Every structure is written in structure tokens, then in C-alpha cells.
Amino acid sequence: MKNINKIKLKQKKSLSANDYFDGIKKGNRAILSKAITLTESSNLKHQKIAEELIELCLPYSGNSVRIGVTGVPGVGKSTFIEALGSYLIDQKSKKVAVLAIDPSSKKNQGSILGDKTRMNKLSVNENAFIRPSPSSGTLGGVAKATRETTVLCEAAGYDTILIETVGVGQSEIEVKSMVDFFLLLMLAGAGDELQGIKRGIMEIADAVIINKADHDNINNAKMAVREYKNALHLFPANSNEWIPKVELCSAIEDKNIDNVWAIVESFINQTKLNNSFIENRKGQAKFWLEHTINSSLMNQFYNDDKVKELLIKLEANVSEGKISPFKAAKELLSTFKS
Numbered sequence: 001m002k003n004i005n006k007i008k009l010k011q012k013k014s015l016s017a018n019d020y021f022d023g024i025k026k027g028n029r030a031i032l033s034k035a036i037t038l039t040e041s042s043n044l045k046h047q048k049i050a051e052e053l054i055e056l057c058l059p060y061s062g063n064s065v066r067i068g069v070t071g072v073p074g075v076g077k078s079t080f081i082e083a084l085g086s087y088l089i090d091q092k093s094k095k096v097a098v099l100a101i102d103p104s105s106k107k108n109q110g111s112i113l114g115d116k117t118r119m120n121k122l123s124v125n126e127n128a129f130i131r132p133s134p135s136s137g138t139l140g141g142v143a144k145a146t147r148e149t150t151v152l153c154e155a156a157g158y159d160t161i162l163i164e165t166v167g168v169g170q171s172e173i174e175v176k177s178m179v180d181f182f183l184l185l186m187l188a189g190a191g192d193e194l195q196g197i198k199r200g201i202m203e204i205a206d207a208v209i210i211n212k213a214d215h216d217n218i219n220n221a222k223m224a225v226r227e228y229k230n231a232l233h234l235f236p237a238n239s240n241e242w243i244p245k246v247e248l249c250s251a252i253e254d255k256n257i258d259n260v261w262a263i264v265e266s267f268i269n270q271t272k273l274n275n276s277f278i279e280n281r282k283g284q285a286k287f288w289l290e291h292t293i294n295s296s297l298m299n300q301f302y303n304d305d306k307v308k309e310l311l312i313k314l315e316a317n318v319s320e321g322k323i324s325p326f327k328a329a330k331e332l333l334s335t336f337k338s
Contacts, residue, residue, distance in 0.1 A: 017052035057155035071185030097158035188220035214250035240276035
């Protein structure tokens with residue numbers, strides 16, 4: 001009985017940054033999951049440990065290929081990612097981490113977190129790690145700590161990171177700031193979908209993949225390929241000299257998944273040769289710095305006692321039209337800086 005109690009006490013003992021780091025380096029997926037939860041926490045104690053952990057892991061990160069996957073609802077993102085992940089593990093001996101972002105409820109901040117159940121085959125593979133995380137209302141279609149999670153997964157030895165975003169939207173352009181290759185999944189029947197796609201998403205896509213090219217849908221899929229190729233020619237050339245590719249596949253039938261990966265490899269090889277790969281990574285690190293500064297300032301601002309007190313009063317005055325939002329904001333910022 002005493003031994004059992006000792007074990008329980010040991011389990012309850014909070015881990016240090018070094019403990020997390022040792023577990024991550026050994027490939028312990030349970031420790032990796034806990035470490036990611038730590039980075040997502042708003043608890044100040046957790047944040048401090050997470051910061052220390054990121055510093056420890058950073059020298060062991062950066063050696064993966066980071067791929068963002070987005071697309072319209074119902075396009076089959078999870079099925080596609082499972083097919084691609086399984087192909088990379090089985091045929092290319094890769095270790096794959098999937099960061100699947102679930103949309104959070106605006107009412108209660110809850111999320112479905114169902115990607116593990118949708119990726120049955122991949123979730124039980126010892127060379128795969130699937131982490132569903134709530135977006136928690138974060139713009140950009142990604143979770144709050146996606147960049148930090150990427151660093152942790154790379155330190156754990158995962159050489160391919162697949163980031164599945166919430167869906168297509170103008171705000172998801174932020175995803176581009178954390179991946180090497182941005183893949184847009186689309187459905188056949190292209191004409192109507194072309195009108196509905198935001199120009200910004202099309203402009204940043206490195207490849208457009210027409211999924212569900214199977215059964216009676218193959219001719220429609222081939223037509224969609226032609227239409228998307230024509231559409232992409234209308235956009236300005238990329239600074240990295242890459243010409244976006246259009247391909248079709250059937251994730252559910254595992255067709256053309258190898259061709260999709262060949263496009264990714266071609267992109268990585270070309271951008272590494274002309275140095276745009278490393279320049280993109282440097283730009284992303286700078287963006288991460290700016291994003292972290294903005295987030296830290298916002299947290300400090302809203303947690304300031306004087307700001308909290310004044311904010312209640314000014315919110316009421318703004319809603320009743322007694323003061324403009326601009327003047328209220330100026331007063332709050334002056335109070336914060338004083």
C-alpha cells in the first residue's frame with residue numbers, strides 16, 4: 001500500500017523543463033502531449049516552464065518539412081492527411097506529426113477534437129503523432145501555440161509536420177507564416193468553387209490538389225485541374241521562383257498520393273537550391289518574435305489592475321455613446337503606460 005502511495009505521489013509531482021526535455025528526446029509521446037498542453041496553458045507557472053522547455057528544444061528543431069493543409073469544408077482534409085502520412089511512413093520511412101486544429105465554440109470555447117477518431121490508421125502507428133488542439137477563437141485557423149508545438153515535435157524526432165487548419169478563410173494566411181509548403185485541397189466542379197475561394201488563399205498556395213477524383217467524378221476532377229491551372233497563371237510570380245502546381249488525387253483510394261509528395265519534394269529541392277527556403281524560415285522566426293511581443297503586450301495590458309478597473313467604466317460609456325472608442329482606447333493606453 002505504501003509503495004502504491006509513493007507511486008501516486010511521484011506521478012502527481014510536477015515535471016521540470018528538463019524532465020519534459022528528456023522525455024521528448026527519448027520519443028515519449030505521453031510526455032510530448034503533456035508538454036504541448038503546457039505551452040497551450042494560460043497559467044503563468046506553466047508558461048514559465050514552457051518557455052524554458054522551448055529554449056532547450058530549439059537547437060534540436062528546424063530539421064523537418066512543415067506542410068500546411070487547408071481546404072473547404074467537406075473536402076476530406078483528415079482523410080487526405082491520413083493517406084499522405086501513412087504513405088510517408090510506409091514508403092519513405094518518415095516520422096510524421098499531425099497538428100490538427102479543431103474549431104472552438106464561440107460560446108463556451110469547447111471543441112470537437114475529433115481528428116484522432118477520423119485518422120484511425122495513423123493514430124495507432126508508432127511513427128505518427130496526432131495532436132488535436134482547439135483554435136480557441138484564434139484567428140489564422142491555427143491554435144495559439146502551433147509554432148511552439150512544431151518545435152517540440154521536431155525535437156522529438158518528427159521529420160514531417162502536417163498542420164491541418166480549420167478551413168478556408170482570409171485569416172488563414174497566418175498559416176503561411178509557419179510552414180514551408182502550403183497545400184490547398186479543393187473539390188471538382190471547379191467553376192463555382194473558383195468564385196468562392198478568397199484570392200489571398202489562392203495566391204499563397206504552393207499546390208492545389210483536387211481531392212475525391214474517383215468513381216464518376218474523374219472527368220470533373222480533370223476539368224477542375226485545367227481551370228485551376230488557368231486561374232493560377234493570373235497571379236503574380238512567386239519571389240521563390242516556384243510555379244504552383246495543380247494535381248488530382250483520391251485520398252480514400254490512395255491514388256496519386258505519391259505524385260502529391262513528389263510535388264512537395266520538388267518544391268523543397270528548388271527552394272533550398274535558390275536559398276529561398278532558409279530565407280523563408282528566417283522571415284518566419286521574425287514573424288514569431290513580433291507575434292509573441294504582440295501577445296505578451298496584450299496579456300500585460302488586460303491583466304493590469306488599473307486597466308481592468310477603468311475598462312469596465314469606459315466599456316459602459318462607449319456602449320452608451322458617451323465617449324468614442326478611439327478616445328476610450330487612448331485613455332486606457334495612457335493608464336497602462338503610466
